[in-house]
Amino acid sequence: MADQAFVPMDYPAHKRTYRGFLFLVKWGTVFVILTLILMAIFLL
Secondary structure, eight states: OTTSOOOOOOHHHHHHHHHHHHHHHHHHHHHHHHHHHHHHHHHO
């Protein structure tokens, strides 16, 4: 492991991945909340 060359981090790729992760978390949370609200309305 110590004999491997140093590779600089790809910051643009890192930022794209992080933005994608936040997008999925945000809309996943909205989807779950809406699903729970609709279940409360139609199943109770």
